[in-house]
Amino acid sequence: MKKFFSAILLLSVVTSVKAQDSVTIRKFFDEALVNGQSYENLRYLCKKIGPRLSGSANAQKSVEWSKKLMDSYGFDKVYLQEVMVPHWVRGAKEQGFIIDGKTRIPVPIAALGMSVATPKDGVTATIVEVKSLKELETLGESVVKGKIVFFNGPFDQRYIETGEGYGAAGVQRFAGPSAAAKLGAVGAIVRSITPALDDYPHTGGTVYEEGGRKIPAAAISTLAANKLSNMLRLRKLPQIKFFFKQNCELLPDVRSYNVIGEITGTEKPNKIITVGGHLDSWDLAEGAHDDGTGVMQSVEVLRIFKAVGYKPKNTVRAVFFMNEENGHKGGLKYAEVAAQNKEDHLVALETDEGGFTPRGFSFQGVTAAKLKDINNNFKSLLEPYEADRLVSGGGGTDIGPLKETIPSIVLMGFRPDSQRYFDIHHTPNDVFENVNKRELELGAASIAAMVYLIDQHGL
Amino acid sequence: MKKFFSAILLLSVVTSVKAQDSVTIRKFFDEALVNGQSYENLRYLCKKIGPRLSGSANAQKSVEWSKKLMDSYGFDKVYLQEVMVPHWVRGAKEQGFIIDGKTRIPVPIAALGMSVATPKDGVTATIVEVKSLKELETLGESVVKGKIVFFNGPFDQRYIETGEGYGAAGVQRFAGPSAAAKLGAVGAIVRSITPALDDYPHTGGTVYEEGGRKIPAAAISTLAANKLSNMLRLRKLPQIKFFFKQNCELLPDVRSYNVIGEITGTEKPNKIITVGGHLDSWDLAEGAHDDGTGVMQSVEVLRIFKAVGYKPKNTVRAVFFMNEENGHKGGLKYAEVAAQNKEDHLVALETDEGGFTPRGFSFQGVTAAKLKDINNNFKSLLEPYEADRLVSGGGGTDIGPLKETIPSIVLMGFRPDSQRYFDIHHTPNDVFENVNKRELELGAASIAAMVYLIDQHGL
Structure with missing residues (x-):
């Protein structure tokens, strides 16, 4: 019986506490x-x-x-x-071009945070497009050396919470440039980590491996990434090259x-x-x-x-x-x-x-x-x-x-x-x-x- | 025992149905x-x-x-x-002015849907500001007759779902003009039904009582409503008047x-x-x-x-x-x-x-x-x-x-x-x-x- 009353008492205390909390x-x-x-x-x-x-x-x-x-x-x-x-400072605005033979098509890019600059006259190279770090590893140094690596893994729209999609695709931005550098790439262009199709380059930090080579790395807008990917599919290397120039600096x-x-x-x-x-x-x-x-x-x-x-x-x-x-x-x-x-x-x-x-x-x-x-x-x-x-x-x-x-x-x-x-x-x-x-x-x-x-x- | 197995069976059927639904x-x-x-x-x-x-x-x-x-x-x-x-057609864009002595201050208004037009030269009158239909009723015909009623009941921000705030404040727009007409008003200006402070008049339908008088009615932006209300508080009637002209028509x-x-x-x-x-x-x-x-x-x-x-x-x-x-x-x-x-x-x-x-x-x-x-x-x-x-x-x-x-x-x-x-x-x-x-x-x-x-x- 005592137990019963205690339970009642406890319940009413809990109820009144909840009522007070609610107010x-x-x-x-x-x-x-x-x-x-x-x-x-x-x-x-x-x-x-x-x-x-x-x-x-x-x-x-x-x-x-x-x-x-x-x-x-x-x-x-x-x-x-x-x-x-x-x-870290960005310096003068970045320039990026898809080079298709003699045509230069400007595309929106932005240096990734903590990236090094390109040489003063920019970097021009043919492109290796990959959809993941794993694909990059599979290609290896023989394919990657001297190239600009274009990380174009898309944002997976199927995640209900976009943070999960960001984490999954984001590894390309966080770790991609450093991995590409290790295989002898001269630059990295990373598809913006966003579910949207737009003309904004989405910046964000990249992390170079301690003591490793550092190559310049930039975000490219998703629309421009789609365009570049389509051109690569249709026209093939080596006609298509990429040029970019960025002026960032770590003070x-x-x-x-x-x-x-x-x-x-x-x-x-x-x-x-x-x-x-x-x-x-x-x-x-x-x-x-x-x-x-x-x-x-x-x-x-x-x-x-x-x-x-x-x-x-x-x-x-x-x-x-x-x-x-x-x-x-x-x-x-x-x-x-x-x-x-x-x-x-x-x-x-x-x-x-x-x-x-x-x-x-x-x-x-x-x-x-x-x-x-x-x-x-x-x-x-x-x-x-x-x-x-x-x-x-x-x-x-x-x-x-x-x-x-x-x-x-x-x-x-x-x-x-x-x-x-x-x-x-x-x-x-x-x-x-x-x-x-x-x-x-x-x-x-x-x-x-x-x-x-x-x-x-x-x- | 049979019952037990049935329960297990039922449970597993329910579970597999849910699994199928989930897929x-x-x-x-x-x-x-x-x-x-x-x-x-x-x-x-x-x-x-x-x-x-x-x-x-x-x-x-x-x-x-x-x-x-x-x-x-x-x-x-x-x-x-x-x-x-x-x-119903809006016709030429509406005009609204607060008249302060000789000064005319333009304000953003929009005819409420199904409203009648003003006379060709617009309506000018002194203003009765109310915060609710109840307040309007309390004032009665002696105060309201010949005036423009300014419904300025605010959107109650405390509702968590804005639909509830819309419903509560919205009655001014749905039923206010008709109620004002009954008391002899010559026009109605209704504060936009929105939690935002902005310069948009938010239109929306108003409903005239079957067979009743119809007076022209317009929405006014929330910022303009605040301005008008402040002026009324500081300057008093009859120096402040309101003018509006609208050209809508029911075809x-x-x-x-x-x-x-x-x-x-x-x-x-x-x-x-x-x-x-x-x-x-x-x-x-x-x-x-x-x-x-x-x-x-x-x-x-x-x-x-x-x-x-x-x-x-x-x-x-x-x-x-x-x-x-x-x-x-x-x-x-x-x-x-x-x-x-x-x-x-x-x-x-x-x-x-x-x-x-x-x-x-x-x-x-x-x-x-x-x-x-x-x-x-x-x-x-x-x-x-x-x-x-x-x-x-x-x-x-x-x-x-x-x-x-x-x-x-x-x-x-x-x-x-x-x-x-x-x-x-x-x-x-x-x-x-x-x-x-x-x-x-x-x-x-x-x-x-x-x-x-x-x-x-x-x-």
Whole structure:
């Protein structure tokens, strides 16, 4: 009988806790949708500052403005965390041509981030088209040497979440140029990693193998890639050649900063929940969805807490990471300092998949049983906001290193709808105008709700 | 023991049915994403035909082209269903001014659909601003007579689904002008029904009470509405007046058509599943999301079935309804004919909430127990496609009349993400460029999956 009453008691406590959670979460959404500041903050970052690649003057401006913004919100602590970052610059705009006998057909290209320049007069060579790294390996040095390798593996449209398609095709960009260099190629042209057919070259970082040869590497638009591939099929080598010229350069490292603001926990000030995105962006546009939306959502979470009078039990920290795009130095530094200070991190949550309509959250490395618990505890509270897909999956690039230094930490990713992200990702089209105000705000409120639930109930 | 084995048997049958369903649904998505034709069909409808308000030459063109399209797909039946529709025309572009003493400030307005014109020289009057129909009633004839009523009730941002905000604020547009006329107003200006702050007047139909006075009514952009409201607050009447002039006209009814294509059921050819959207659009833009995407998804469902070799047991019909925007005559005619022919309709599913990323489906008037069953049976099969929110809610304007003539029918609505719809809805911005290819295709495949599940298992 006692057990029975205990069960009833427990049930009613659980029910009333859920009711309280529900009321609090509704307040976060009302605040975000009615008084939200993320959209106007993003407008400033995009329109008044603009592109902010690591090491640039704009990156420094964005650091200073972000700190001021956090100061203005009266958080308990606001500070900069010093980190040395690479300083890669694109230089004068790239030129690319398909050469068909005596005809030169201009095509849109953009140097991949961290690529070396071509020689001053550019590179001209015949082309080896491959659809994968494996195909490149099969061809071997005898075919590849002296050529420009054209990585033309398409984006697989069958993935429902575009992030999976990006990962699958993206390996050509991350690792292709270095693999081609090893086989004696003189340059690499990589099909833009996007489901869209458009005229934008989508830039993005490439990684040269430590100590290996470095060859110039550029992204080519998907429409131009299709054209080049068709010409190669119809006309055959060696009539078709490719020319490109790029002027990028890796300058000495620059002192920069992660920007950090926090609300100190009322009960467990030494336990930390981190929510963050990255402040740096590629140089071609405003870094609106990548990742202006993420940093503006992160700071909005803390602002919302203050605005509705929610005082977290644990310390909640908004982190604007520097240098996600071409080095990850901000994330590495944050993890290093956390380890040095023996910080007790409960959770780190990253928002770096665009400011689109919320779908849910991913949890990295939790067991199936744990994920089931999380769903049982939280799903119904997020369901009214359609942000209740709580799934297994990666956290994010910036928070990844924390797992090395603090193995007990749970890493999480905010998961907005993925359909539009890679259409604009790393292109001149990643501008403020392509962010929807309500989608951005719903994302901020969803993250606030999730941080609140973890703060209240743990994971 | 026998019971035990039966249970095991049943379980394994259910499991294998689900496995088969899962394989078939995956085929629909692959077909839509890899070989989809909805996007290029939509491009044609938007770019080669364009705006197609009922009764216009473009509406007729769209009917002819749609029939040809369905013919080209080789459906079992393709036919036109005659219906007389209203023929309202906007005439020369409207003019609107806030008059502040001797200053005239131009503001963006657009006549509401079915509105009468102003007198030839326009209407000038002082303004009564109200935030709701109730407030208008409270003011009464003594205040309202001879004035222009300015309906300025805002869109409530707190709704998570924007359709709810649209419904709540929209009553001002649907019923406001007629209510103002009854109190002696000389005109009505209605704040655009949108969560966005922009310079577009969002048009849309208004409805005059049968036999009542008719006054000219126009939508005003939300930014202009805010400006006008601020001026009224600061400057007071009667210094501030409003002038507008519009040239719209209701011409005699025109013969038009619903366009219908069907695949005849292999087992129950007399049982019908209808999937449809509306072919007509407002005159200000291309009717891309409203509702080009819906009709192109509807025909794509049948095309997908044929492409993957799925032969439905029941007859599946794609219906392009005419005249949803200003009369609903197509929907009324379809229901009337269905009743005359004693058609046995299982389900009608409408897609008229934009071609955005799928979220799920709504079911009109099903019991809570039934909805639970539907979730138990179908949710897990739609979950991989993130189209698994199966909720109670309306079907749509075009299919609504079927419930009157065939009470046993279940009405359903396709529910895409709602955040962006009312930003562009009924504005010059509702163009092809604002439709995302994958979002459109995922919607078509989701609807195909749902129609398949109903065809296989009933509801």
